[in-house]
Amino acid sequence: MFGWNGKIANVYLTEKKTEIVPLSEKFLSKYLGGRGLGVKFVYDLVKPGIDPLSWENILVFATGPLTGTTCPTSGRYAAVSKSPLTGSIFDSNSGGSFGPELKFAGIDGLAIYGKAEQPVYIEIGNGKISIKDAKHLWGKNTREVTRELSKLGRVACIGKAGEKGVRFANIMNDYTHTCGRGGLGAVMGSKNLKAIVVKGDRKVSISDRERYKKYFQDITRLLVASPVSSKGLSEYGTAVLVNLTNYMRILPTGNFRFSRFDFAEEISGEKINSVFPIKKTPCYACPIACKREVRNTEMEVPEYETISMFGSSCRISNIQTIMKANRLCNEYGIDTITAGSTIACHSELNGEELTDKKLLELVELIGEKEGIGEELSQGSMRFARANKRPDKSMQVKGLELPGYDPRGVLGLALGYATSNRGGCHLRAYMIGPEIFGKPKLVNRLTFSGKSGLVQVIQNLFSAVDSLVVCKFALFSVGEEEWANILSAVTGIEFVSESLLEIGERIWNTERLFNLKEKFSNKDDTLPERFFREDGGVAGRNIKKEEFLESLLEYYRFRGWNRKGVPTKEKLARLNILN
Amino acid sequence: MWREISKFGKKMVQCGLTHSHFGNISVRVGNRLIITRSGSMLDEIDENMVVELDLDKPSSFDTIASSEAIVHRHIYKETSALAIIHAHSPFAIVQSMVSSTNLLIPTDCESKYFLHEIPIITGGVGSKELAKNAAHALKDHKGAIIKEHGPIAMGKIVEEAFVTICSIEHACQVKYFTDILLQRKR
Numbered sequence: 015m016f017g018w019n020g021k022i023a024n025v026y027l028t029e030k031k032t033e034i035v036p037l038s039e040k041f042l043s044k045y046l047g048g049r050g051l052g053v054k055f056v057y058d059l060v061k062p063g064i065d066p067l068s069w070e071n072i073l074v075f076a077t078g079p080l081t082g083t084t085c086p087t088s089g090r091y092a093a094v095s096k097s098p099l100t101g102s103i104f105d106s107n108s109g110g111s112f113g114p115e116l117k118f119a120g121i122d123g124l125a126i127y128g129k130a131e132q133p134v135y136i137e138i139g140n141g142k143i144s145i146k147d148a149k150h151l152w153g154k155n156t157r158e159v160t161r162e163l164s165k166l167g168r169v170a171c172i173g174k175a176g177e178k179g180v181r182f183a184n185i186m187n188d189y190t191h192t193c194g195r196g197g198l199g200a201v202m203g204s205k206n207l208k209a210i211v212v213k214g215d216r217k218v219s220i221s222d223r224e225r226y227k228k229y230f231q232d233i234t235r236l237l238v239a240s241p242v243s244s245k246g247l248s249e250y251g252t253a254v255l256v257n258l259t260n261y262m263r264i265l266p267t268g269n270f271r272f273s274r275f276d277f278a279e280e281i282s283g284e285k286i287n288s289v290f291p292i293k294k295t296p297c298y299a300c301p302i303a304c305k306r307e308v309r310n311t312e313m314e315v316p317e318y319e320t321i322s323m324f325g326s327s328c329r330i331s332n333i334q335t336i337m338k339a340n341r342l343c344n345e346y347g348i349d350t351i352t353a354g355s356t357i358a359c360h361s362e363l364n365g366e367e368l369t370d371k372k373l374l375e376l377v378e379l380i381g382e383k384e385g386i387g388e389e390l391s392q393g394s395m396r397f398a399r400a401n402k403r404p405d406k407s408m409q410v411k412g413l414e415l416p417g418y419d420p421r422g423v424l425g426l427a428l429g430y431a432t433s434n435r436g437g438c439h440l441r442a443y444m445i446g447p448e449i450f451g452k453p454k455l456v457n458r459l460t461f462s463g464k465s466g467l468v469q470v471i472q473n474l475f476s477a478v479d480s481l482v483v484c485k486f487a488l489f490s491v492g493e494e495e496w497a498n499i500l501s502a503v504t505g506i507e508f509v510s511e512s513l514l515e516i517g518e519r520i521w522n523t524e525r526l527f528n529l530k531e532k533f534s535n536k537d538d539t540l541p542e543r544f545f546r547e548d549g550g551v552a553g554r555n556i557k558k559e560e561f562l563e564s565l566l567e568y569y570r571f572r573g574w575n576r577k578g579v580p581t582k583e584k585l586a587r588l589n590i591l592n
Numbered sequence: 593m594w595r596e597i598s599k600f601g602k603k604m605v606q607c608g609l610t611h612s613h614f615g616n617i618s619v620r621v622g623n624r625l626i627i628t629r630s631g632s633m634l635d636e637i638d639e640n641m642v643v644e645l646d647l648d649k650p651s652s653f654d655t656i657a658s659s660e661a662i663v664h665r666h667i668y669k670e671t672s673a674l675a676i677i678h679a680h681s682p683f684a685i686v687q688s689m690v691s692s693t694n695l696l697i698p699t700d701c702e703s704k705y706f707l708h709e710i711p712i713i714t715g716g717v718g719s720k721e722l723a724k725n726a727a728h729a730l731k732d733h734k735g736a737i738i739k740e741h742g743p744i745a746m747g748k749i750v751e752e753a754f755v756t757i758c759s760i761e762h763a764c765q766v767k768y769f770t771d772i773l774l775q776r777k778r
């Protein structure tokens with residue numbers, strides 16, 4: 015087998031047993047790896063209705079056929095489970111070097127079952143997997159744990175937030191890289207699993223080196239030629255977006271009450287570059303290198319999403335404070351979007367302006383799950399419900415919306431509503447076409463033509479998340495190039511259509527999981543605020559009829575019925591057994 | 593300002609000087625430039641389809657500007673231009689590919705009088721090399737043709753650049769047909 019290792023490790027924490035089992039090429043070419051592989055496992059093995067924080071949940075780490083090759087942006091892996099924040103199936107995706115190292119260790123991934131009696135960590139060496147005592151690591155935050163274990167290999171771990179069951183706790187790998195958003199860190203914590211450390215030295219085998227070299231060059235050339243990847247992201251990181259979204263009036267401000275922040279300049283990519291000496295800290299095999307830190311300080315430069323949530327949405331204009339909040343989140347292992355949005359929701363509910371000091375205090379209280387932090391650690395949906403104001407939580411299916419006001423990017427609005435993991439921009443990054451004009455600029459203020467586009471991009475992203483490569487490469491590299499290089503690596507012929515079909519299979523599998531969890535078409539919607547209020551731009555509230563029409567059109571494009579349920583024919587065509 | 597850009601964007605496409613997805617137009621206002629956005633259609637420009645940039649320092653807004661913004665910026669810095677148009681007009685591209693020299697001499701009377709000569713320059717899309725070459729050529733010419741790519745022209749107003757683009761295409765078209773007929777005669 016080329017590309018894949020053809021093996022997955024099963025780790026049974028309750029029984030303290032591990033085994034390595036083969037995965038067939040037929041199976042792998044149907045789901046690729048990463049997200050697809052994890053989704054298939056979770057769909058098959060997690061029973062409907064279970065508590066995501068109980069021993070019955072499983073957690074899958076999976077690499078893809080391109081992970082660990084030299085293919086640009088291929089340093090990624092996915093973690094998949096049932097989310098304690100949304101109750102939906104949930105995949106998170108992270109860069110750094112942990113993913114490739116798993117691959118080098120001779121496995122494609124690991125599936126973790128049950129619950130350990132005492133805190134443990136998993137150690138993976140070449141072909142050997144063991145469950146080790148982690149009592150000495152329990153109660154420590156991510157930087158310390160990573161430092162302690164890094165002599166044994168690459169580390170993915172949880173901080174205190176994961177241990178304590180903060181519903182949006184992250185898994186952190188290689189110090190600062192995150193499997194974010196859905197609380198998979200809390201799933202790890204619920205299993206008493208503190209960390210995974212992996213070391214390997216096997217190279218990924220490539221079927222056709224000559225062809226691989228050619229496609230490798232094609233992809234590299236495209237990445238260099240595109241200003242978004244080679245200039246924008248490379249020069250400013252994702253913070254490049256702050257001034258842009260503010261200018262276009264889609265920068266969430268004051269918990270999405272407004273769409274422009276008077277102090278955006280103060281928290282922008284330009285500002286960061288002018289104040290701090292920047293060092294790039296690229297992921298494995300990535301020429302874009304959007305990840306950055308402040309030189310000589312190990313202080314991470316926050317991502318756009320973090321800046322928009324802790325900054326404009328909490329109305330904090332001090333970039334240093336945002337950086338500190340970001341750092342705290344990374345230490346505790348907390349999702350910055352949900353943390354920022356939940357704090358913004360809290361601030362709107364109690365009518366108090368946040369101070370810099372208060373913001374940092376709240377983040378810490380969430381991490382420790384103490385005082386008001388106990389309530390906030392449930393996420394904004396549960397917090398707002400408990401306070402009898404569910405409308406003040408800016409979420410879809412329980413997941414807080416990221417840094418783009420949907421009223422000014424209607425394709426993304428539809429993307430938020432139909433996302434299988436809740437309010438997320440990364441299922442179909444419509445900011446590409448609607449803001450950056452990549453691959454093609456489309457009118458962001460209309461639903462017209464969006465439903466078809468959204469579902470194609472969702473399918474494409476599902477496939478790309480399974481290769482696993484970075485979504486940012488999609489600004490310049492299309493499905494054809496990915497299909498080409500995948501064929502060269504695996505020796506199996508893939509074309510654009512087959513890649514999109516795999517993506518569609520994954521998407522429909524996720525949908526089926528969520529339907530069994532009692533999600534319905536009623537959950538494919540947005541917070542009422544966006545239909546009722548205009549966010550400060552006259553007439554910009556989303557017209558509900560237009561939205562619903564677009565949603566029905568989306569179901570039609572998907573081959574689903576009017577209730578958003580996949581038809582038998584569709585499932586048969588995609589080869590999914592229900 | 594976008595209205596002026598919009599007006600001539602429409603004209604360019606109507607006249608067949610470029611297909612709507614190609615080419616870009618900009619205007620200089622003080623030390624700012626307003627330029628069409630990356631991926632915009634030249635015959636559908638409205639105020640959302642242009643972006644304002646600082647002439648001296650690139651910013652995050654450069655990421656949504658036409659990928660040739662770097663060329664426009666350089667021309668504004670080096671010349672007296674206040675407006676620039678770049679098109680993908682077919683006859684100009686053809687002439688730039690068959691010409692054996694890097695200077696095209698128009699043969700028709702009007703273009704001869706108006707343009708004197710048209711430099712042919714080289715450089716990849718959005719490259720520093722192209723920016724330098726274009727600024728150099730436009731120091732003492734109204735317009736130039738980027739080899740295998742298309743004409744670029746400047747003026748004090750958009751209309752002036754537009755006239756030059758038309759004139760270059762006209763000169764190239766006339767030369768194209770004359771060359772064919774002359775060859776047949778021989």
Ligand SMILES: [Zn+2]
Pocket residue numbers: 614615678679680741742
């Ligand atoms: Zn061009």
